[in-house]
Amino acid sequence: MSRGPFDGRATISGIGQSAVGRRLMRDGLDLTIEAIERAVADAGLSFDDIDGVASYPGPGVPAPGFTGADVSQVQTALGIRSRWYMGSIETAAQVGPVIEACMAVALGLAQHVVVFRSVWEGTAQAGGGRASALVPGGELPPHLQYSAPFGALSAANWLGLPATRYMHDHGLTKEQLGQVALNGRRNAALNPAAIYRDPMTMEDYLSARVISTPFGLYDCDVPCDGATAIVVSRAGSAGLRRTPLVVESVGTGMYERPTWDQRADVTSMAAYDAAASMWERTSLTAADVDVAQLYDGFTFLTVSWLDALGLVEHGRAGDLLDGGDRIARDGDLPLNTSGGQLSAGRLHGFGHLHEACVQLWGEGGERQVARQPEIAVVGAGGGPVAGCLLLSNREA
Amino acid sequence: MPYTRPEFRLLPTASGYTEAFWTGGRDGHLLVYRCESCEQFFHPPGPICWRCRSRDVAPAPVSGRGRVATFTVNAQPWLPSLPPPYVVVLVELEEQPDVRIMSQLVDIDPAEVAIGMEVEVFFEHWSDEQRGDIWLPLFRPAGGVA
Numbered sequence: 001m002s003r004g005p006f007d008g009r010a011t012i013s014g015i016g017q018s019a020v021g022r023r024l025m026r027d028g029l030d031l032t033i034e035a036i037e038r039a040v041a042d043a044g045l046s047f048d049d050i051d052g053v054a055s056y057p058g059p060g061v062p063a064p065g066f067t068g069a070d071v072s073q074v075q076t077a078l079g080i081r082s083r084w085y086m087g088s089i090e091t092a093a094q095v096g097p098v099i100e101a102c103m104a105v106a107l108g109l110a111q112h113v114v115v116f117r118s119v120w121e122g123t124a125q126a127g128g129g130r131a132s133a134l135v136p137g138g139e140l141p142p143h144l145q146y147s148a149p150f151g152a153l154s155a156a157n158w159l160g161l162p163a164t165r166y167m168h169d170h171g172l173t174k175e176q177l178g179q180v181a182l183n184g185r186r187n188a189a190l191n192p193a194a195i196y197r198d199p200m201t202m203e204d205y206l207s208a209r210v211i212s213t214p215f216g217l218y219d220c221d222v223p224c225d226g227a228t229a230i231v232v233s234r235a236g237s238a239g240l241r242r243t244p245l246v247v248e249s250v251g252t253g254m255y256e257r258p259t260w261d262q263r264a265d266v267t268s269m270a271a272y273d274a275a276a277s278m279w280e281r282t283s284l285t286a287a288d289v290d291v292a293q294l295y296d297g298f299t300f301l302t303v304s305w306l307d308a309l310g311l312v313e314h315g316r317a318g319d320l321l322d323g324g325d326r327i328a329r330d331g332d333l334p335l336n337t338s339g340g341q342l343s344a345g346r347l348h349g350f351g352h353l354h355e356a357c358v359q360l361w362g363e364g365g366e367r368q369v370a371r372q373p374e375i376a377v378v379g380a381g382g383g384p385v386a387g388c389l390l391l392s393n394r395e396a
Numbered sequence: 397m398p399y400t401r402p403e404f405r406l407l408p409t410a411s412g413y414t415e416a417f418w419t420g421g422r423d424g425h426l427l428v429y430r431c432e433s434c435e436q437f438f439h440p441p442g443p444i445c446w447r448c449r450s451r452d453v454a455p456a457p458v459s460g461r462g463r464v465a466t467f468t469v470n471a472q473p474w475l476p477s478l479p480p481p482y483v484v485v486l487v488e489l490e491e492q493p494d495v496r497i498m499s500q501l502v503d504i505d506p507a508e509v510a511i512g513m514e515v516e517v518f519f520e521h522w523s524d525e526q527r528g529d530i531w532l533p534l535f536r537p538a539g540g541v542a
């Protein structure tokens with residue numbers, strides 16, 4: 001059998017992250033370049049080696065700070081001689097461009113593609129609060145037409161709906177949901193780059209003000225500034241600083257209509273389709289996963305990814321989360337080991353990808369998981385869009 | 397606490413396929429797109445049935461009765477005109493439960509809302525220079541105030 005959709009030809013050779021903070025008062029392009037410079041150096045390459053650029057979401061998203069830089073800005077700023085490039089939001093969520101870069105190197109369209117995601121929502125939304133990002137004015141955007149008239153203005157509302165039903169149908173408790181937040185905070189304490197590092201107790205979590213049931217303040221991530229970049233390289237590339245990681249499989253499925261509320265199972269979301277398509281493309285299974293970096297823009301998204309990926313029996317995410325021991329760094333399935341978005345910052349999926357690489361390379365320092373992992377899964381997005389990656393440190 | 401309409405709501409655009417859904421309340425009807433070929437409703441409205449790809453689709457009145465598929469009690473003040481708490485609801489239609497309408501559930505204490513509860517539609521008329529007349533479908537417990 002071939003080794004996944006790219007037959008082992010797509011690898012990750014370097015990672016880089018800019019300064020990350022709540023409000024750095026730096027612009028998105030500045031942060032993006034910092035992350036890219038670090039990723040290229042981390043791979044052991046120079047800008048002359050880079051011949052591809054890819055990013056999410058591309059230009060055109062009006063929300064303040066949502067797009068730190070687009071591909072053409074980066075090409076202009078850095079003078080990269082691209083043999084291939086792309087930037088789009090209509091793809092498998094934030095990791096879609098990573099998957100496209102894998103295709104590009106596997107097909108020989110490029111040798112080394114730098115892929116980035118950068119945000120500066122903290123600085124860009126300063127003063128206006130998060131609500132300033134909701135309605136840019138004028139006509140409601142398509143995704144708000146059927147929700148905003150009823151006061152459902154935030155993903156906290158749209159995700160509160162499936163979360164309430166999952167808890168009702170499967171007995172997930174608020175305390176179990178809270179373990180996603182507590183686990184993230186414990187891990188963030190050991191991550192110098194994390195934004196929120198003070199200890200959080202279950203009492204803190206439960207007594208936080210309600211945003212939209214079942215979510216309280218600590219179920220929701222917070223806008224920040226920060227950029228993350230990775231280098232996707234064709235397997236067998238010369239001159240790399242260390243053994244690259246293999247992209248074993250990717251999840252890109254969209255089997256049902258991309259809506260928040262019309263899926264056959266109202267507790268599910270696009271993550272289920274992305275996950276199913278990822279497993280269809282590899283001989284690896286959920287039982288092989290050693291460490292999981294699962295999107296936590298809201299705690300329930302992590303629950304949904306655990307369920308969607310088959311890391312738990314359907315409906316039983318609460319059992320894995322209960323008490324928090326099994327998802328800790330020395331547990332059965334270490335989860336969101338950098339602190340996730342809830343504590344390390346809303347880096348929009350790429351924080352999770354960055355951390356998966358850190359753990360597979362054994363470079364986590366104090367927060368490195370107890371048993372050196374071989375296989376990591378990354379889930380990005382939720383609601384109507386999702387994408388996932390299965391990475392390994394096995395030889396290409 | 398009985399519902400009182402807010403001073404302001406963000407309004408949708410009623411045009412083309414979406415017009416029936418947002419204006420059916422003028423005649424007291426909740427209009428949902430239905431496929432004449434496979435005899436199934438679908439939402440949101442569009443030019444073709446996503447199940448059988450028939451173009452023989454048109455808005456059709458439904459009873460306006462349904463059940464709470466799920467809900468969330470919003471406690472965050474997103475808009476000054478909509479003070480929390482209020483209940484955002486996903487209603488599954490009596491005619492076809494896998495077709496769901498997102499709305500607001502009113503005339504009920506948020507603490508009393510439960511999945512499976514029977515609800516019924518009523519309409520709130522809004523007039524906007526840009527968007528014309530809109531009848532927002534809101535829901536309340538079936539048979540009056542709970």
Ligand SMILES: [Zn+2]
Nearest residue numbers: 431434445448
């Ligand atoms: Zn049909």
